[in-house]
Amino acid sequence: MAANAHLQEQIRHLPHRPGIYKYFDDEGIIYVGKAIDIRKRVSSYFTKQDHNKKTQQLVKNIKRIEFTIVDNESEAFLLENNLIKQHQPKYNILLKDGKTYPYLCLTNERFPRLLPTRNKIENGSKYYGPYANLTAMNIVLELIRALYPLRTCTYNLSSDNIEAGKFKVCLEYHLGNCKGPCEGLQDEETYAQYIQQIRNILSGNLSVPKAYFRERMMQAAQEQQFELAHTLKQKLDRLDDFQAKSTVVNASLSNIDVFSIASNEKSAFINYLKVMNGAIIQTQSLEVQKKLDEVDADILSPLIMQMREEFESESKEILTNVSLSPLPLPGVVLTVPQIGDKRKLLELSIKNVLYLRKEKESMNDRSKDVNEVRIMEGIKRDLRLTELPKHIECFDNSNFQGDNPVAAMVCFRNAKPSKKDYRHFHIKTVVGPNDFDSMYEIVTRRYRRLLDEGASLPQLVVVDGGKGQLGMAVKALRDLDLWGKIPVVGIAKRLEEIYVPNDPLPLYIDKKSETLRLIQRMRDEAHRFGITFHRNRRDASTLKTELTDIKGLGPTTAEKLLSKFKSVKKIRELSEAELITEVGKAKARILLNHFEQQEQQATQTGPATTA
Template sequence: MPASDSIKEKLKHLPNRPGIYKFFDENGIIYVGKAVDIRKRVSSYFNKSTQHNNKTRQLISRIRNIEFTIVDTEADAFLLENNLIKQYQPKYNILLKDGKTYPYICIVNERFPRVISTRNKINDGSRYFGPYASVTAMNVVLDLIRALYPLRTCTYNLSPENILAGKFRVCLEYHIGNCKGPCENLYDEESYNQHILQIRNILSGNLAIAKNFFKEKMTLAAQEFQFEQAHAFKQKLDLLDSFQAKSTVVSNMLTNIDVFSITSNEKCAFLNYLKVVNGAIIQTQSLEVHKKLEETDEEILATIIVQLRHEFESDSREILTNIEVKLPLNNVTVTVPQIGDKRKLLDLSLKNVLYLRKEKESTQEKNKDSNELRIMETMKKDLKLTELPRHIECFDNSNFQGDNPVASMVCFKNAKPSKKDYRHFHIKTVVGPDDFASMYEIVTRRYKRLLDEAAPLPQLIIIDGGKGQLGMAVKALKDLDLWGRIPVVGIAKRLEEIFYPGDNLPLYIDKKSESLRLIQRIRNEAHRFAITFHRSRRDAGTLKTEITDIKGLGAATAEKLLLKYKSVKKIKELTFDELAAEVGKHKATIIQNYFSGQNS
């Protein structure tokens, strides 16, 4: 797309340096991009416009201003681009919505710390773990901690002075065994902090310290014949073993790894993220991203990796993915594992992402079916039909100053085009531009054939035209003894009026009605299909040569060959097999015999 004068002037002054560029329309930023060479990248939008897809061309048409920022390296450009996308959320950039805040597990910065869940991360000295993509997963961890350790849940200020002054009394949590009563100095701070240290290790993915602690306690209690207490420690150890068994993926040797996988269709990409520490998944997230400019999987994955690593505060030096992706992050390696434990880990991520895709596409298909049913029910109501119009056929004529008169019929089933049922018609019995007679002919031919073949009839016929064409369609149905069996309506182009046979007053359906929009869509499709066929006929007519006069060769066959090969000379050069592949052996023989007779 040609650039405006102001944009051309901007392009002249762009630097050949790495950085980011911002496109603006009248209202603000619409796109942020990164580049190793800003001038080359931005100029390519305007110099190679014919190579762009429709969405990109739409973006370019809206650009009114360009700004840029130079950085030192490609990696800096990558990170700056990500920050600006999050800040401005431009219309044409893919992004993760920030409306959702993820929860953390927080060890509160206080004496006898509480362990709580929160969505507000503040700089108050507390220790935060997370964020957790799933509240359920976070609660599983919290339940484990509360089952293992007697922690306080009250918000009292348990300073030594307040405790010594006797300001507090133990609550129900103490009496049911969930708290040891530090508020009345019944539990020492050192033992409490030892539990907090173990909790920090569990939340960091390291269960070994906590397991060793309970093993030692269990053994010591058993040696002192305190079997009830030993059994209690054994239960806590079993809880840890059960939790680890559910969390361990493949190998405890895998430490601090991020795993990403992606799959996509035309409109969306589906991604999965696993954060692995000490062989256990401590974070997981699956998400769907809507494409904005028909981005490739590599482009989407690179963007989402940076966003998710920032969101989940990952400092992993190793990233596993299912596709090759260029990620200019310092001191970070990106690999596509083929074998071993890392491949098993990647396969687990792929299972998650493929399940998400299947689930989303299934839901979309159900919603689509539901929408189509609603539209058909609306049409049934608007047109006062007796049954749901699951099968609709629409007719249209096309001619140019009386030449090459043709017609088309398009078929919609369940409110969707059924292109295998589309039909073209050569007008055979009408001379000159007579749309009424042409309509009678094609409706008669169409439904006589359906009757002869005992094929299903439509639940609605739409005639593209006014009362005249509609009347001729009705006459055709009456002559075939189908009148009253198939509802038929006409749609006039100028005011989108719907006509019923025998009714002088048109029906005006609400312009916003889904049923009117479907009727218009069907009518437009019939018109497009007729015009396309008419143009091909007209073009073939300009190529009329001796081949169109070969006895035994139909006009449609001659047109087909001329449209494809453009000249009689090229058709003559075809072998018998090549001709037979196009028109069949019988007609190939007729053509070759004709040309052989010319040469003899």
């Protein structure tokens, strides 16, 4: 798509340097991009011919171009990412699902509490997460509450308040879920040990709490405190069970981000896994709509930056299923593993993203099927049919002042056009512009042929016209002994009214209903299909009278000349040399002789002059 003169001038002054470029329309920024060579990248939007429709629309809307030079591609990536988040251009992919993710918060107070929350407050509390869904967070929260007796009250447990005896233990103490620090029944040092082990669990490190419970269990057994040892054994089993369910590969794999992407024409699907000590502690899958003709690598790179920021990841290794250019993440290694435990991790992520894509595509297919059934059920209800109209045919006549009369039939199956079943008709038995008789002829011919072939009949016939055309369609069905077997209706053009046989009044259907919209769509499609056929036939007729009457000049040569020069007038203006180039010396001489004879006849039969 060529740029206008104003944009061409701007492009000529763009530098051959790395940086970012911004496209503006009349209202503001519509796209931000990065490039190693700004001028080459921007020029490609206006010189490439294979852009998709969305990119063509973007280019069409560009009114102004701005750029910013940076030192390298990494800086261009960061600047592009920041500008996209700041301006949210409509042609850029942006991660903006509107969600606030849940966290687990260890409060900054004496005898800290562990709370689920969606709001982070800068008060010294420590937040773990965010978790992509509540289920994952609740599993961890339930595990910790089963292992450690933490308080849930909101009392200010200062040493002065406890010593003054301001508080009394609550039901949680009597249930064994809290050790009563509010009355000084639990010392701060033991509680701090719990908190430290909880921090390890929330960070994905289960070895420290497991060692703690194992050591205490062995000590209790030696001291013959067998009930306590059994309780500690149960807690150790809980940790082992949680780790077994969480560990996916080698437990030595620590602090790794895994990203995979799969896409189709319209959307890209991304899966993210956060791995600590071989266990997945966070996971997220999402779908983003493609804005232009982006490849997977161009989509995934900025989303990795955004999702790492969203999930507060500090991982020094990223695994992906597509090769990416270096990201502006100092000390972070990007790899596409091919073997080993890291490959197993990546394959797990790929399995998740492919499942998401399949599920979304299946949902779209089911949604289409549901829509089609809903439309057909609406037609059945509105037209009082006895069966679902899965097969509908619509007829329309087309003629111009009685010349070249033709007709068309379009077929819809499951509320969608079935173009392989469309048919044209040359009107054979009717002379002149008689829509009624033409309708009788084409309906008769259509269904006599279906009967002869033993083909299935439609569940509904629609004719373009009012009571007259409808009556002739009914007559045709009666004569074929199909009356009562195929329902038929007519749609009148003037008021878009639906007529049914044997009823002088039109059938009332809501003007906004899907039934009327589909019937109108079929009528318009039949009209378009018939008009196209009529024009082609009329053009063929015109071609026959203008050129093919010339003896020695066949229809192929005539069509070739008219296709290139569009009219006989322009052919007449060609020189002898030009005609020889087009059709050869013999046919050129035939044409020149014909045109000369026409000129002589026109001179001899011209208007008389008066003295």
